[in-house]
Amino acid sequence: MAMPLSTARDTTVLVVDDVDANRCAMGAVLSRAGHRVVSLSTASAALVELDTRLRAGALPDAALVDVGLPDLDGFELCRRIKSHPGTAPMPVVHFSAASITPHDRSRGLDAGAEAYLTVPVEPEEIQAVIRAALRGARLRHESAALAGRLSRLAEATAALHLARCPQELADAAAAAAIPLTSGPVTAFVFGTNAFLHAGGVARPAQATEIPALAVLLRRAMAGCTGVRSVLAPAPLWPPELFGIEGARLVLARGKADQPPVCLAVPARLPYGQETEELLSRLAQSLAVAAESLRTYAEERHIALTLQRSFxxxxxxxxxxxxxxxxxxxxxxxxxxxxxxxxxxxxxxxxxxxxxxxxxxxxxxxxxxxxxxxxxxxxxxxxxxxxxxxxxxxxxxxxxxxxxxxxxxxxxxxxxxxxxxxxxxxxxxxxxxxxxxxxxxxxxxxxxxxxxxxxxxxxxxxxxxxxxxxxxxxxxxxxxxxxxxxxxxxxxxxxxxxxxxxxxxxxxxxxxxxxxxxxxxxxxxxxxxxxxxxxxxx
The missing domain is CATH 3.60.40.10 (PPM-type phosphatase domain)
Incomplete structure (x- = not known):
């Protein structure tokens, strides 16, 4: 039975058992389900293999471990896997034909394993347990990744409000967006006298590009408030402008009388809905920070004028x-x-x-x-x-x-x-x-x-x-x-x-x-x- 969303053929399962016939049987079941299989006979060999693969960035997606290994038992092997930060996310499934009591299953779960199989077991059950373990690991990985990105978004929002001028704000926004997209990002913020500041640019802007780009951004956001995502293909987006040929523009502003801010990402790169939502949130925060800067600049000008006049x-x-x-x-x-x-x-x-x-x-x-x-x-x-x-x-x-x-x-x-x-x-x-x-x-x-x-x-x-x-x-x-x-x-x-x-x-x-x-x-x-x-x- 293949895993949903074709994930089975992209996964590697480590099988650790000192009995050759059992390794072959388990490997055959997993191979039929589309998994790549790495078979080893001892816990020591498994630890060496995991260390090597961890260094190479090719850790197995799951491990199927016999409890009764000759050097270290499967419980201790699981504890060592789960105690290392690099291998701890990898799901471990124990199996045994001898240790089949509730106490044995409890020991396996307490050691950190995701499941415990008693042999003999039907091939469908093995495949289902591995699918469940991989699904749980994937969800945990995605949740951790999302939490990390949201944390970076929160840090980025705080960094935006530390900017002291429009150029600093544009630079901070671009630097904050790059980890969210794992790709190039250019941020645009209007400053005083309607001058457009660009942050994260791949090359300096030409004198003729800034006015044209300012008109494009204002027109793209005409009559709109909040956040808007639009595609600006070439030639609307001039070729090679800021290192991006064709762009997805995420624009935002809080009030209709305020100029928009913009995060520009390459149109050719596929970004999922989650990334677009994070960029939208960042654009909203950028718009708030830009408005605060403009309000501060206006208030500072009034205060300075008042100070000097008296x-x-x-x-x-x-x-x-x-x-x-x-x-x-x-x-x-x-x-x-x-x-x-x-x-x-x-x-x-x-x-x-x-x-x-x-x-x-x-x-x-x-x-x-x-x-x-x-x-x-x-x-x-x-x-x-x-x-x-x-x-x-x-x-x-x-x-x-x-x-x-x-x-x-x-x-x-x-x-x-x-x-x-x-x-x-x-x-x-x-x-x-x-x-x-x-x-x-x-x-x-x-x-x-x-x-x-x-x-x-x-x-x-x-x-x-x-x-x-x-x-x-x-x-x-x-x-x-x-x-x-x-x-x-x-x-x-x-x-x-x-x-x-x-x-x-x-x-x-x-x-x-x-x-x-x-x-x-x-x-x-x-x-x-x-x-x-x-x-x-």
Missing amino acids: LPQSAPRLPGADIALRYVPASSRAEIGGDFYTALNTPAGLLVGVGDVVGHSLDAATVMVELRHALRAYATDHHEPAALVRRLDRMLQHYHPEATATLCLALIDPDTGETRIADAGHLPPLLLPHRGEASFIDTRGPLLGLGLRHPPSTRLQLGSCDGLLMVTDGLVERRGTDLADSLDDLRRTAAAAPPGTEALCDTLLDRFGDDLEDDVALLALRLSAGRGPSPSA
């Missing part, structure tokens, strides 16, 4: 001091935060400061704008830094109870050099004396928005040509680097910078400003010559 692009002219200001957004792959600076001329002196709303993107930028405007409004009546910090703390608690922020404010009398500083969870300001070593000013307090008690302002005396440097943490915080080490590096770099506040800011950005993970605000101030008491005063 921060002065040039330093104000303040009597008695030279001031330089800088705002540098994070790298294009990082989020915009709520960093800001301020420099005001008040009746009590120069009020300068830097701050940072905790969090990123549009929410942080919006709170930053309100915080900065509130500071300017409060400063018209109150000039003491600690009092301003307390009022800003109450404002955040009332209008933005979920928000917190750091802030460092300094009020400087340019005529006397008298300075008062209030710090709310921010990096301490760096004192840059005209003569002497640079040092951080010891001032601290809790974050804004927590409702905690803020200490009085710290007082110090600045001399003629002395300077202050205030920065947000995005300038110096780096993963894997101790903040104390970064601050010491900042201190030494600032102390060695050329004269002038503009040169100081340029030096710091040259040293620390590459590939910023967070946005940065800097404020550098130096009292003019002849202002403030002399250093010896």
